[in-house]
Amino acid sequence: MILIFLGPPGAGKGTQAKIIEERFAHRQISTGDLLRAHRANKTALGLEAQSYMDAGKLVPDDLIIRMMEHELANAKDVIVDGFPRTVAQAEAFDALLAAKQLSAKAVVFDVDQNVLMARLTGRWTNPRNGRVYHTIFNPPRVPGIDDEDGGELIQRPDDKAETIEKRLREYEEKTAPLIAYYGRAGNAIHVNALADIAVVTDEVVKALPGLAPTGHAA
Ligand code: AP5
Numbered sequence: 001m002i003l004i005f006l007g008p009p010g011a012g013k014g015t016q017a018k019i020i021e022e023r024f025a026h027r028q029i030s031t032g033d034l035l036r037a038h039r040a041n042k043t044a045l046g047l048e049a050q051s052y053m054d055a056g057k058l059v060p061d062d063l064i065i066r067m068m069e070h071e072l073a074n075a076k077d078v079i080v081d082g083f084p085r086t087v088a089q090a091e092a093f094d095a096l097l098a099a100k101q102l103s104a105k106a107v108v109f110d111v112d113q114n115v116l117m118a119r120l121t122g123r124w125t126n127p128r129n130g131r132v133y134h135t136i137f138n139p140p141r142v143p144g145i146d147d148e149d150g151g152e153l154i155q156r157p158d159d160k161a162e163t164i165e166k167r168l169r170e171y172e173e174k175t176a177p178l179i180a181y182y183g184r185a186g187n188a189i190h191v192n193a194l195a196d197i198a199v200v201t202d203e204v205v206k207a208l209p210g211l212a213p214t215g216h217a218a
Helices: 013-023 031-040 044-054 061-071 087-100 113-121 161-175 177-184 197-207
Strands: 002-006 027-030 078-081 104-110 123-125 132-134 188-192
Touching: 002 013, 002 177, 013 027, 013 078, 013 132, 013 197, 027 031, 031 044, 031 061, 031 078, 044 061, 061 087, 087 177, 104 177, 104 197, 113 123, 113 161, 161 177, 177 188, 188 197
Parallel strands: 002 078, 002 104, 027 078, 104 188
Antiparallel strands: 123 132
16 A cells, blocks of 8 residues: 655655554655755755755655655655655656555645644754654654664754745745645545644554555554
8 A cells, every 4th residue: 555645845745654664564765855956966956956955945846756666666655755746747657556556545644834843943864764753743762863773863954944834935935735636636634733643643553454564663
């Protein structure tokens, strides 16, 4: 089963995708993490995406669709985190799924806009694997250090207040219409992403009884 995690910046998509990935046989594919890796490796795609990301804008559809066609070539049980983000991306994804005779379900993270700024300005990220923390809501054991690999955490450059505002506007204009897109197709479930992290995880897991445990579930 392909799962699409859909919601605004800061809704908790990445946080939940990492938890589900650890507990169940579903691998996370995060477009944001892929793009940041392309940037770090200075690939042509990364260099082209850079200015859009820094400005809080979506990267052009053709670049994203090409990247995802490659990433999804052998995908079966995956969580797609951050894709699709426009109707054009959703239509391209539908065509890809149809060609592979796969179906997808969207998990919509319902959240109030007014919590997102605090979540994003307090976020600290492990740039090596995309794991995220929050200074108040999910602090690491040692400030600035990842609990698992012991390496440094960073603040994402696009987590500045003015860039966050632009990202939220992009979301409302271009991505929020996808909630109705998947709803019309009967392919969306909603979770209350305002709840505590562990409560959100429970809700996602209950809504998706088909998830297969990895064998080292919590
Ligand atoms: P991307 O990296 O995908 O960023 P995003 O969608 O803006 O999502 P975030 O990672 O900011 O939020 P999240 O929902 O994952 O929240 P998180 O779990 O970290 O994209 C970055 C950029 O890449 C885009 O702006 C665009 O330029 C480009 N891009 C990517 N995909 C694209 C596409 N398909 N098309 C075009 N361009 C694309 O949580 C946030 C914080 O809140 C954390 O600190 C966490 O600890 C905390 N938190 C999480 N859950 C809770 C909770 N329940 N209660 C309290 N705190 C919580």
